[in-house]
Amino acid sequence: MKKPTAGFKIIASLILAFILIAGGQPLLNHRNFKVEIVCGPGVTEIKKLSDFCQSLKGTEADTPVFILEGQQPGGQVLIMANTHANEPEGMISTLIIIENAVVEKGTLYIIPFFNRSARLNTRPGEGYPLYFSITTPWGMKKFPMGNRDASPLDQWPDPDVYIHYPEKQMLSYLDIRNTNRTWPGRKNGLPMEQVTWAAMELLKHKKVDLAIDLHGAETMYPVTNCIVAPEKAMRIATLASLTVKSMEGFENHVEPSPSSFRGLSHREIGDYSDTLPFLLEAPIPFLDQPTGPKTEKLLLDGRDDFLLNLAKKKKLFVPYDESGWSFDRRVGQHLSVSLEILRQYSKKNADKEIVVKNVPRHADLLKNGAGYFFKDPSEAEENKVIKL
Amino acid sequence: MLLQTLIISAVIILGYVLAKWKKLSVELSLLVATLGGVIAGSAFKTPPFWEIPRHLVEGSFTYLDVILVFFTATLFITIIQESGGVNFAVRSAVVHFANFRFLSLFFLMIIVLIPGALTGAGSVSLLVVGAPVALALKGLGVSETKIPAILFILAGLAAAAPPVNIWAMILCAGTAIPYVGFELPLGIPVLILGMLTVIILGRRQPESGNLQTFLETIDCHPKMNWIRLLTPFVVFFSLIVAYRWFPFNFPILGLPLEFLIASLVALALSPVRINLIRVASNTVSKLLPLLAIMVIVGMLQQVMAATGVKGLISYGTLIIPLWLLFLLLPAIIPISEGILTYGGAAIIGIPLVWYLNSLGYHATIVIAGLSLLWPLGDGLPPTALIGRLSIMVSGYQDSYWRFLKQTWIPWLIITVTGMLMIIFSAKLRFLVIG
Numbered sequence: 001m002k003k004p005t006a007g008f009k010i011i012a013s014l015i016l017a018f019i020l021i022a023g024g025q026p027l028l029n030h031r032n033f034k035v036e037i038v039c040g041p042g043v044t045e046i047k048k049l050s051d052f053c054q055s056l057k058g059t060e061a062d063t064p065v066f067i068l069e070g071q072q073p074g075g076q077v078l079i080m081a082n083t084h085a086n087e088p089e090g091m092i093s094t095l096i097i098i099e100n101a102v103v104e105k106g107t108l109y110i111i112p113f114f115n116r117s118a119r120l121n122t123r124p125g126e127g128y129p130l131y132f133s134i135t136t137p138w139g140m141k142k143f144p145m146g147n148r149d150a151s152p153l154d155q156w157p158d159p160d161v162y163i164h165y166p167e168k169q170m171l172s173y174l175d176i177r178n179t180n181r182t183w184p185g186r187k188n189g190l191p192m193e194q195v196t197w198a199a200m201e202l203l204k205h206k207k208v209d210l211a212i213d214l215h216g217a218e219t220m221y222p223v224t225n226c227i228v229a230p231e232k233a234m235r236i237a238t239l240a241s242l243t244v245k246s247m248e249g250f251e252n253h254v255e256p257s258p259s260s261f262r263g264l265s266h267r268e269i270g271d272y273s274d275t276l277p278f279l280l281e282a283p284i285p286f287l288d289q290p291t292g293p294k295t296e297k298l299l300l301d302g303r304d305d306f307l308l309n310l311a312k313k314k315k316l317f318v319p320y321d322e323s324g325w326s327f328d329r330r331v332g333q334h335l336s337v338s339l340e341i342l343r344q345y346s347k348k349n350a351d352k353e354i355v356v357k358n359v360p361r362h363a364d365l366l367k368n369g370a371g372y373f374f375k376d377p378s379e380a381e382e383n384k385v386i387k388l
Numbered sequence: 389m390l391l392q393t394l395i396i397s398a399v400i401i402l403g404y405v406l407a408k409w410k411k412l413s414v415e416l417s418l419l420v421a422t423l424g425g426v427i428a429g430s431a432f433k434t435p436p437f438w439e440i441p442r443h444l445v446e447g448s449f450t451y452l453d454v455i456l457v458f459f460t461a462t463l464f465i466t467i468i469q470e471s472g473g474v475n476f477a478v479r480s481a482v483v484h485f486a487n488f489r490f491l492s493l494f495f496l497m498i499i500v501l502i503p504g505a506l507t508g509a510g511s512v513s514l515l516v517v518g519a520p521v522a523l524a525l526k527g528l529g530v531s532e533t534k535i536p537a538i539l540f541i542l543a544g545l546a547a548a549a550p551p552v553n554i555w556a557m558i559l560c561a562g563t564a565i566p567y568v569g570f571e572l573p574l575g576i577p578v579l580i581l582g583m584l585t586v587i588i589l590g591r592r593q594p595e596s597g598n599l600q601t602f603l604e605t606i607d608c609h610p611k612m613n614w615i616r617l618l619t620p621f622v623v624f625f626s627l628i629v630a631y632r633w634f635p636f637n638f639p640i641l642g643l644p645l646e647f648l649i650a651s652l653v654a655l656a657l658s659p660v661r662i663n664l665i666r667v668a669s670n671t672v673s674k675l676l677p678l679l680a681i682m683v684i685v686g687m688l689q690q691v692m693a694a695t696g697v698k699g700l701i702s703y704g705t706l707i708i709p710l711w712l713l714f715l716l717l718p719a720i721i722p723i724s725e726g727i728l729t730y731g732g733a734a735i736i737g738i739p740l741v742w743y744l745n746s747l748g749y750h751a752t753i754v755i756a757g758l759s760l761l762w763p764l765g766d767g768l769p770p771t772a773l774i775g776r777l778s779i780m781v782s783g784y785q786d787s788y789w790r791f792l793k794q795t796w797i798p799w800l801i802i803t804v805t806g807m808l809m810i811i812f813s814a815k816l817r818f819l820v821i822g
Binding site: 018019020022023024026027122124125126127128129130152156157158159160161163165166168169170171172173174175176178186189190220221222258260261262288289290291292293294295304305306309310313315317 | 392429435439441444453506508560568635686690691692695696698700734736743745746
């Protein structure tokens with residue numbers, strides 16, 4: 001083959017430089033993107049996870065903890081979202097709670113970006129959109145799409161195999177940046193182990209009764225559209241599942257937390273604290289492998305022709321038809337099931353009752369869409385607007 | 389949507405074929421295919437035209453960690469080579485084991501299996517011990533065309549061997565199955581298949597030179613000795629083992645830094661002065677085609693996902709009737725590895741394991757069986773990662789396809805073993821302990 005000329009090399013270098021700048025700038029913008037949140041009437045205090053683990057202070061893994069304390073004492077609840085930042089319906093659900101909820105009894109601790117570093121990350125090789133926008137009464141509201149794992153910019157290098165603390169189970173090397181594999185965490189561990197350790201400290205110091213971890217899962221994944229709970233939380237999970245089916249008309253079955261699979265919130269929180277853990281999985285067609293292009297539309301409407309054909313061949317684990325499985329439906333499920341878990345717990349523990357008002361449920365989300373429940377930051381009092 | 393993704397797939401294939409027809413290298417042909425695919429995709433706004441640079445840049449980072457491991461591991465073994473360590477090891481091994489041929493072949497097999505089994509990367513096996521083992525095989529009278537074939541199959545088995553099997557780990561992570569109980573389902577077939585491979589391909593060839601002639605061609609530096617040679621390897625493996633023994637007290641260094649530390653030890657103990665800058669520069673030049681492939685395959689994967697072609701491949705696998713699927717898996721699995729490397733495990737493997745699990749097949753054994761098939765694809769283009777490395781470290785000069793043809797018997801045996809494990813997974817569940 002002919003050797004390239006100097007002119008060719010210069011032109012090729014210029015094209016490469018252009019692609020690097022034009023392609024790199026959006027990634028940098030994504031990492032620096034901030035979501036504006038309007039603190040609702042229920043927010044009484046904002047702490048940070050570093051308040052429970054000093055070494056997180058000043059790192060990208062540190063993340064806000066919104067506290068909504070009721071007028072009357074009652075049970076304590078932690079709700080976490082964006083443990084996996086590519087499953088954003090949990091994050092939207094928690095933001096709706098922060099902007100709207102009024103707590104009458106008990107206290108809510110809300111962490112909307114639990115693995116904050118993963119929210120700053122993207123997922124190379126998967127072709128995800130960098131953002132998604134939802135329609136609100138005052139315009140479009142934009143949110144970042146993240147990754148399942150923390151960014152290597154914040155935690156690197158990875159080991160060749162990840163050995164879970166303290167059970168010593170071997171897991172995929174990538175899972176050392178996955179905050180649903182690092183529970184119960186380590187004070188002096190890697191940043192993601194510190195994140196889960198800090199959350200465990202919060203659970204213990206505040207004597208939290210319930211911990212709800214909001215997730216999403218593929219429609220081809222057997223553990224989807226469900227509440228995952230260990231033995232000690234099974235009764236409440238079952239009652240919540242039955243109630244949403246009978247009262248609100250949607251299926252959300254219960255899956256037992258496997259005792260041999262370590263590092264997951266629903267296993268380790270139960271084993272290492274007095275808190276009852278629940279992990280909620282809503283079906284996200286976007287995450288399935290056999291789908292068409294990975295677009296914002298697929299993320300939001302959950303409609304896909306390939307999945308529809310696979311559903312007809314009974315290869316999915318959820319009912320799936322032309323209507324897909326929309327974002328609003330997933331957010332609605334998370335909110336309704338979370339509220340139902342609180343209600344069932346309160347019924348059995350009158351002295352630790354938790355009463356939360358003004359949080360929309362499944363039917364409200366289907367009727368109005370998630371965007372309806374967001375407030376306009378430009379209209380809000382300045383001290384109520386938080387940039388995350 | 390089907391038509392749209394089929395059109396984009398056709399453009400990708402056409403781009404590759406045209407580029408090869410114009411005699412462009414594999415790397416440039418893949419780049420042409422990637423650019424063709426993303427431009428065709430932008431016609432359907434999947435992705436929008438203005439997002440093309442972002443997808444290319446983001447995709448190029450998919451295998452950054454693998455690239456770093458390749459570079460640092462090659463730097464390490466190049467320093468060992470330049471210090472005279474490789475020649476010393478080969479000469480000593482061949483002299484000591486020449487009279488116990490099967491034992492020496494078995495010993496060499498274990499040497500190749502260990503680095504890959506510990507790291508999950510067959511490439512590490514080849515980069516660390518491939519060159520000396522190739523020379524040792526030559527000294528034992530193995531045909532020069534069969535040496536890269538032995539290395540390729542053993543490196544693949546090393547990657548599949550426990551305790552670290554990346555395909556199984558990706559599948560376990562994606563299917564929420566604990567990565568436990570793989571020791572026997574992976575360990576037993578890997579050892580048996582490895583032994584069969586060295587027995588079948590390691591026969592003494594009448595045309596190969598005699599031992600004395602071979603030994604005379606190998607120069608050894610007088611100051612090279614076992615301590616100088618083994619200390620860098622001991623340091624490297626100690627760093628790997630130390631994390632396993634003291635996982636909560638030993639710092640995580642990562643394979644690239646572990647190789648660099650071992651390289652510095654090798655440099656310090658070398659009996660000849662080595663110019664590190666020159667060696668590092670030569671290493672980059674030598675590895676450039678391989679590194680370029682990794683960068684471009686990452687871009688291609690990103691483009692295939694953004695355009696829906698990746699989903700089409702996964703969908704195509706899942707709509708096949710079960711009997712046909714079993715017939716085609718021996719081709720589908722290696723080809724997916726050849727195109728997507730580890731991406732194949734995520735795209736095809738995860739839905740496949742869920743599907744088979746729901747039909748009563750035992751997930752752990754199915755994953756173990758699939759894990760035997762995936763490494764075969766590392767010899768297939770366009771990536772052919774392990775195949776190309778096998779050729780590189782053994783100094784084989786003939787055509788790539790001639791090398792690949794040499795692997796057909798062990799390839800067939802491995803395929804049959806993997807498929808039997810999948811089909812009879814429920815009956816083999818007794819192998820899963822833990």
